[in-house]
Amino acid sequence: MRIILNETIESLGIIGSEVTVSDGYARNYLLPKKKAVAATISNRKMIDQRKKKVDLQIAKEKGLAEEMAKQLEGVGCKIVAKVSQEDRLYGSVTARDILDAMEKKGVKIEKQMLLLTEPIKTLGKFSVPVRIYKGVEAEITVEVVPE
Numbered sequence: 001m002r003i004i005l006n007e008t009i010e011s012l013g014i015i016g017s018e019v020t021v022s023d024g025y026a027r028n029y030l031l032p033k034k035k036a037v038a039a040t041i042s043n044r045k046m047i048d049q050r051k052k053k054v055d056l057q058i059a060k061e062k063g064l065a066e067e068m069a070k071q072l073e074g075v076g077c078k079i080v081a082k083v084s085q086e087d088r089l090y091g092s093v094t095a096r097d098i099l100d101a102m103e104k105k106g107v108k109i110e111k112q113m114l115l116l117t118e119p120i121k122t123l124g125k126f127s128v129p130v131r132i133y134k135g136v137e138a139e140i141t142v143e144v145v146p147e
Contacts, residue, residue, distance in 0.1 A: 001026040002039035004047045009035060016051035018044075065133030072109075072130060076141030077101035083123065083146040092119035093144055098128065102140070120144055 001023045008014045012021065018039050021030065030036040037043045079101050082090045095116045102109055115129040115137075126142045 003030060003036040004039050004043055005036050006047075007035055015054055016047050062133055062136065065136040068132050069136050069138040072107065072132070072138040072140055074141070075102075075105070075107060076143060077105060078143045078145055080147050081123075081144055087123055087146065089121055089123065089144070092121045093142070094119045098140075098142055101142075 002018060002020055003026050005013055005015055005017050005019065012019050021036075026036065026038075031038070037047070077098065079093050079097055081093060084090065095111055095114045098114060098116065099109055099111060109130060113130050113132060115131055120126055120142065123144050123146060126144070127139050128142050130138050130140055132138060
């Protein structure tokens with residue numbers, strides 16, 4: 001069955017793509033959940049109009065994300081942590097700690113934007129990548145200092 005996707009589905013394609021799927025998959029999952037519509041002439045026109053609006057919105061969001069990336073580039077924060085006599089951290093610095101420190105500086109970042117693979121467990125300066133939008137990233141500097 002030929003269908004047009006109403007939303008991006010990783011295994012099939014992006015919004016507005018016309019794809020062929022099995023009849024059962026279309027009738028039992030995609031169509032009832034409004035994830036796709038049948039590929040008719042009227043639906044194609046409707047999806048084309050919707051896709052133009054979505055493309056404009058994506059371009060606008062990407063522009064805003066690039067501006068935010070320029071503002072974030074080079075921004076850093078200092079996190080004061082408790083350390084032992086051997087300068088080892090008690091615990092670790094997590095994404096939540098970094099977000100709180102950035103918020104105190106007036107920079108609002110969401111947790112899922114922060115690409116911290118594992119908590120920071122040592123003193124020093126670290127570069128932490130921030131994904132603002134798909135394909136738009138910036139780096140912030142996090143300095144962990146003893147209390």
